[in-house]
Amino acid sequence: MRHPREAIDQFLGQQASSSQTVAAFCADNDLKVPTFYSWKKKYNRPDTVEPSGFCELTPVGEVSKRRLCLPSGLELEITGLSIREIAELVVEIDRAHV
Structure with a gap:
């Protein structure tokens, strides 16, 4: 029909x-x-609405690889943490050994 x-x-x-x-x-x-x-x-009727060209971006924290060489000769390599997280970890370790 x-x-x-x-x-x-x-x-x-x-x-x-x-x-x-x-x-x-x-x-x-x-x-x-x-x-x-x-x-x-x-007749050009798409299944979905066309995107407007804008999207929301979520910033990703900076991830770094750092090596700490302590005066005692101990070397510590930290990977996968942001610089801020590494700093917080160092402060926490320092406070624990005072």
């Missing part, structure tokens, strides 16, 4: 604004799923 362009546009709009999957929408409206997807492709 052929549908006029107005009906196709209406089906596409109704499905997009509904909470139904394409399969459920097609079953409720006696449409074939492949036909529905061909309409979407032909």
Whole structure:
């Protein structure tokens, strides 16, 4: 059964604004799923909203590899911690040995 362009546009709009999957929408409206997807492709109705070009960025802490050489000759290599975390660790070790 052929549908006029107005009906196709209406089906596409109704499905997009509904909470139904394409399969459920097609079953409720006696449409074939492949036909529905061909309409979407032909009439350029994407499945998702186009991104606006902006995204939220979350800064990642600086991770470093440091080697500490203590006066006693002990060498300590610390990897995977930020400089701040290394400083806090050194202060905590220093306080524990006072």
